[in-house]
Amino acid sequence: xxxxMYAEExxxxxxxxxxxxxxxxxxxSTHEDNVSCGDAITVYLKIxxxxxTDASFEGSGCVIAMGxxxxxxxxxxxxxxxxxxxMTKDDLLKVIGVNPGPVRMHCATLSLKAVKKAVFEHDxxxxxxxxxxx
Numbered sequence: 539x540x541x542x543m544y545a546e547e548x549x550x551x552x553x554x555x556x557x558x559x560x561x562x563x564x565x566x567s568t569h570e571d572n573v574s575c576g577d578a579i580t581v582y583l584k585i586x587x588x589x590x591t592d593a594s595f596e597g598s599g600c601v602i603a604m605g606x607x608x609x610x611x612x613x614x615x616x617x618x619x620x621x622x623x624x625m626t627k628d629d630l631l632k633v634i635g636v637n638p639g640p641v642r643m644h645c646a647t648l649s650l651k652a653v654k655k656a657v658f659e660h661d662x663x664x665x666x667x668x669x670x671x672x
Contacts, residue, residue, distance in 0.1 A: 548636055551608035552601040557594040558608065564594075566660035570652040572644055577603040581611070581652040585660055590614045590622060593653070600645050602638050607649035609634050614653065622657045625650060627672065647672040 561567070561582035569580040577599030584592035593611035597604065613633045614622060630650045631637055638646045651672035658665045 545636055548605040548609070548634055549601055550605075552605035555604060555608035557611040558596065558604075559594045560596055561592065561594045566656040568652050568656040568659060570648055570655070572599070572603070572648050575600065575645065577645055577648050579603065579607055579649055579652050581607070581649060581656055583614070583653065583656050583660070585619060585657070588619050590617050590619070595649065595652075599648070600642075602636075602642050602645040603648050606630070606634050606646045610649050610653065619657055619661060622653060623661075623663075623666075625654065626668065644672075 561584065563584065564582035565585045566583040567581060569578070571578045577597070579595055579597035579599065582594045583590055593614040595607045595611055597607065610630065610633060627647055627650070630647060634646065651669060654669040655665050658669070
């Protein structure tokens, strides 16, 4: 798939997001803001038997931030907590298929940062340095 196809998928997920809803029975959630550009997201996770059984988000922001949140929440379903904790920026870029470049990278990583923080907090673990840098 060419870069244009990946960009189209990101735009489609922005316009028709999967999992954009509040989850009242979430077992983990957190909120992140990107003050430099105004993106804001709250992620909700349902964790059972060390697996992500459901994921959703609410928020507002640019195509990259919201499209990535849609794609990431879909990708997380069925993943183990350990897989989520070890996800990197490069893993995320594989999920979305687009490298937004250094100026917009913070838009793409906002949802990953929120997801990882929610998982660490759920497991009563400190947030790792890599997650803090996202």
